[in-house]
Amino acid sequence: MSATPAAHRLLEPGPGDRARHLRSRFFTVLCTLSAVVVLAPLFSIVLYVIKRGLAGVSIAFFTRLPAPVGETGGGMGNAVVGTLVLIAIACAIGLPIGVGAGVYLAEVGRGRLRTVIRFTADVLGGVPSITVGVFVYSLVVVAMHRFSALAGGIALALVMIPTVTRTTEELLRLVPPQLREAALGLGVPAWRSSIFIVLRTALPGIATGVMLAVARIAGETAPLIFTAFNNRYWSFAVDKPMASLPVQILTYATSPYKDWQDQAWTGALVLIVVVFFLNLTARIAASRAMGGSRR
């Protein structure tokens, strides 16, 4: 590395050592403070959601339909199931494409096309999810003439694909090349060693990435409000509107009724617990998988 001109500045007579050390202390404190400032809202949100939502957690919340205004009780059972169905559809569409594109980037692709595709995957990850919603609406909902779980699932798939692609690529790259060489040396065709040796070795890591992607789409609201829309009743039909936890929380959170708001807080608590759990598990799995090879 070339010598930085900045280094010379350090040798010039400055305001004196004492001042330098004081300044260093000062900025260290500032940086530490910023950590506190960032964590404060995290704790505020989590504690407040627990405070308002915990009382509503019950079996009924997961098994009952929403109650009409004025009636107490009821739950978000249909929204919980709806979210699971939407995630399943998103995975069915998004995983093959996401993992396949990741395999392409790590194993197959070459040259400029690969660079362009990798870049595009990153860019796609930065597209606002509301835009994805409008896109899927104009493509799927307009063609089907109604809101549907399928449209919602497609929108969520588009949101998850970039994450899955990039994680898959990164993890495939971590697989030691010796494994592939050994397979090739045994006469295994290249494509088979890609799938059964390289992809398989990276599978636990990829699963971690998928978990994070699922955690992200589980909480997405914007792509769903005009694709899957909402549904007050139980529905498992893929071609009909479907309730989901985030949309249900939105509806109830912005309603003027106390009962509904309470339900929304419980919904928010459930959502946060699920999302945090997925993140934590993914994190632990990842650090365990990396434990041997790194550090």
Added chain:
Amino acid sequence: MSQVEELPVPEVTSDRATPAGSRDAMRAAPIGSPTGDRAFRGVMTLFGLTILAVPAMMVAQLVRTSQLSLAKFGLSFLTSSTWDPVHQQFGAWPFIYGTVLSSLLALVIAVPVSIGLAIFLSDLAPSRLRKPLGFLVELLAAIPSVVYGFWGIFVLVPALRESVEPLIIKYLGSIPFFEGPPLGFGMLAAGVILAIMIVPTITSITREVLKAVPDTHREAAIGLGATPWDTIRYAVLPAARSGIVGAIILGLNRALGETMAVTMVIGNRPKAAASILAPGYSMASVIANEFAEADSDLYLSALAEMALLLLCVALVMNLMARWLVAMTKNRMGGTA
């Protein structure tokens, strides 16, 4: 050896090439196994190309959907302040203004904090603290945006209305930028909530960039008698500068497209007011609120044009930012 023989033939090949009953043929094939390899490469390339196709389709589809509005309003769509569905007049200016102002407010709040936190995490924190702290920041990113908005309505907005905004008005109220009644809901609330939401993005990318700065830079500075802050200031930050700019752009990009949380606290009034205390509206919010209820083709098309605008901004900013981050990291060249 026997393990290799028993490998099942996956369905991947069914799509192309390899006719039925090819299992034996393939086993006998030479090491290159051209058919299987070609099919595999073909299918995977197809998946890769899908990634290319999606944004292209998005742009094409949104342009098509916004055709009516593009034809009727042209460029005046961007500058007109009239948003009147009843009289079929649509101008995006108040929304563009709201999106940009709330996002800039978010940057003003989030950037110093994020960079401070990234420095803390990469250089200053005791190594035992770094992992758990990093994880907590990731959790902040994992909170769904609708939950942020909900918290915003019940905690942030009242706090702003009762304690922060009265103070701002008392001391700065004579400046147009800070005048008006303390409503809670408004540009400031949107800015604060966006700031919280983009801190993880800026922090994690800045941290990556800082990590990519070779330790030799730091060692050299320390060897010259630099204090920890001098090391960061003169040896680390200059090398990471463009990467940090990239991180900030990515944060800005996230703020511009953020929908639910903003919709819930910004006040949803389509007027471009100078004061950050006044309620406003953002592009993403108006789409979220009105798209499902748009009752005329022109209305729908105007909202689609707004989505197109958001998409274009996102594409450009991402290209710029990714390029900056990749460039910075490449220059450090894996020495880290």
